[in-house]
Amino acid sequence: MNILNDFPISLIVLCSGFALMLLGLWGMLTQRNIIRIIIGFSLMDTGIHMVMVSIGYVTGGTAPIINDAVPMNDAVNMVVDPVPSALVLTAIVIGLGVTAVMLSFAVRIHKTHKTLMIDKLTESKW
């Protein structure tokens, strides 16, 4: 219990999110395969979402949905911040759209060049 008090749950989520962001950025910078770069992007995206959600956490808070368990007049003291949740909802959808476009670029590149390694795509270098 003591350890849990020292490391609140949102701090753990925050640190995991930061770790995922670093991992994803590392993958995007070092990998040469396009699919792996896209996976790195997805990891970084997920890390950002986790960081945003953890910032909205309020100690002991529950989901911001008013019902019998969370009465309307006392909801202010019981729920987590709904604003970061709403922002993360937006961010997830946009991340999905970006990933879909990146994957279709990868399909296109593989179709024309028969490779997914970015080292072999030399024609656009100047």
Added chain:
Amino acid sequence: MIKRMFIFIILALLAIIFFNLASNYSESSSLSKLGHYYVEKGPQEIGAPNLVTAIVVTYRGLDTLGEVTVLFISAAGVGLLLRRTRRRPPDEPTQHQQSQKQRSKKIISTHKAASEIVETATELLLPMIILFGIYVFMNGHLSPGGGFQGGAIIASGTMFLLLALPESHLSRLMIAITESLSGFSYVVVGVLGVMLAGGFLDNRFMSLGTYGELFSAGAIPLIYTFVGLKVGFELSAVLDRFRQEDNSEDSGSV
């Protein structure tokens, strides 16, 4: 080598930033001012028990319209990138190659027929998945869920259909019409909010109804239905594009 060093330095610097942020972090014990306002006033003003929905659809409704637009543009981009190229390759295939191609095509189209069990299970499960998606976006103002989640569930139903019955054909015209109509209706509902209520995407031009009922919270169920349909069909179209890409790859450039 120098490149590796650069990457390492950048990551180390970012790690230092993150470490400082995390070590100075303390869990907040109360809501931020904006969150406090939304939680306090949201249920009365908007009439939606799910406060995230209240924020996404009404308070930050314009953001959501932008989000839907981004999703639409990305779906259009996928469609553009994965379109079938109509023009023939410069070297016309000879008779022999053509017959070979036809033979290989025949093999592809016959060797993957789904078994009876898979077919029956698909017919049984697919309506339920679609129904669940509709349930999720209709109840977005009452319970966890909403247009995007429900749309994703509908798209997962499409994914299921495409995996189980690869021969099935999705009508692209139907998808395009439904998607455009729901997107258009979404904007029309927003404009109705300007004319009949407080502002763009204001949900109060319809009566708020009984708090906690299915048909309550003004226009939120309507808006989320349009968003759910639009997202579901858009993602289905993206999946269909990737599927067709796969098929055309298999059977050569047809």
